[in-house]
Amino acid sequence: MPELPEVETICRGLNQLTLDREILGGDVLLNSSIARSISATDFLTKLKGKSIASWYRRGKYLLAELSQCRGGGWCGPALIPAPTLPSSFFPLPSSFFLPSKAGWLGVHLRMTGQLLWVNESEPLPKHARVRLFFEGNRELRFVDQRTFGQMWYVPAETEVESTVTGLKLLGPEPFSEEFTTEYFARKLHRRARPIKTALLDQSLVAGLGNIYADETLFLAGVMPTTLCADLTAPQIERIHTAIIQVLQQAIANGGTTFSNFLNVQGVNGNYGGVAWVYNRSGQPCRTCSTTIEKIKLAGRSTHFCPACQK
Numbered sequence: 001m002p003e004l005p006e007v008e009t010i011c012r013g014l015n016q017l018t019l020d021r022e023i024l025g026g027d028v029l030l031n032s033s034i035a036r037s038i039s040a041t042d043f044l045t046k047l048k049g050k051s052i053a054s055w056y057r058r059g060k061y062l063l064a065e066l067s068q069c070r071g072g073g074w075c076g077p078a079l080i081p082a083p084t085l086p087s088s089f090f091p092l093p094s095s096f097f098l099p100s101k102a103g104w105l106g107v108h109l110r111m112t113g114q115l116l117w118v119n120e121s122e123p124l125p126k127h128a129r130v131r132l133f134f135e136g137n138r139e140l141r142f143v144d145q146r147t148f149g150q151m152w153y154v155p156a157e158t159e160v161e162s163t164v165t166g167l168k169l170l171g172p173e174p175f176s177e178e179f180t181t182e183y184f185a186r187k188l189h190r191r192a193r194p195i196k197t198a199l200l201d202q203s204l205v206a207g208l209g210n211i212y213a214d215e216t217l218f219l220a221g222v223m224p225t226t227l228c229a230d231l232t233a234p235q236i237e238r239i240h241t242a243i244i245q246v247l248q249q250a251i252a253n254g255g256t257t258f259s260n261f262l263n264v265q266g267v268n269g270n271y272g273g274v275a276w277v278y279n280r281s282g283q284p285c286r287t288c289s290t291t292i293e294k295i296k297l298a299g300r301s302t303h304f305c306p307a308c309q310k
């Protein structure tokens with residue numbers, strides 16, 4: 001499942017490749033890939049004649065601000081530009097996604113979704129779900145084996161959160177000023193669930209999934225089964241620091257090699273080769289050589305070093 005670093009990697013790729021080209025049409029191969037607020041036909045009609053002004057990431061959501069093309073293939077910046085936006089690496093406060101003159105396109109990849117920027121002539125894989133055709137014979141292709149992924153069209157002059165309602169449930173971005181140690185400690189205070197489970201809760205902090213939760217707890221030296229209520233102040237501080245460190249490292253590596261993650265140009269990431277514990281059960285710890293163990297916690301496989309993590 002793509003987590004924050006993978007979605008950030010995809011977002012950066014999309015910003016390099018897909019902007020300011022007119023969307024000429026598309027094809028919805030699986031209706032349920034389009035969120036229910038709009039029919040597949042209307043979805044394509046609304047996107048036609050528009051271009052993408054910029055892509056943003058919020059948690060694991062990708063959000064593209066659309067711009068109306070003025071004919072003749074000319075697609076300038078959004079007619080009413082939003083205030084100057086920071087790069088998606090320093091993500092926006094949750095309230096930032098303002099109504100846009102031409103609407104927004106939202107994407108959530110869920111378990112197995114991929115967004116690929118390809119030539120239209122490239123053979124269609126079995127699990128292709130949505131195709132958007134751009135000028136220059138280019139195509140943004142949404143491929144999704146398990147079909148949990150979704151795309152939204154947010155109408156013009158509409159708050160993004162009113163259509164992509166999952167955004168309302170997200171906690172702060174890990175790189176944002178809102179995500180302080182104090183905030184984190186307050187949220188964990190007296191909670192009876194294990195810290196690993198808490199880290200997967202998107203309303204606590206947005207973007208962490210199974211891989212980086214395990215990596216975070218290794219770096220922090222904390223056992224995944226520790227109940228939030230039992231964490232000491234120094235442990236909470238170490239976990240807070242480790243979240244940021246792990247995610248930054250993974251972004252620097254272009255996302256992970258695990259599962260079926262591909263960036264928009266179809267290339268796998270590099271983080272997998274340097275993971276501390278994730279997917280390494282039975283192998284020696286990179287720090288102390290103790291064998292990495294794997295358990296199930298709230299239904300998710302959880303990897304840890306029994307010697308380094310207390």
Ligand SMILES: [Zn+2]
Pocket residue numbers: 285286287288289290305306307308309
């Ligand atoms: Zn160890």
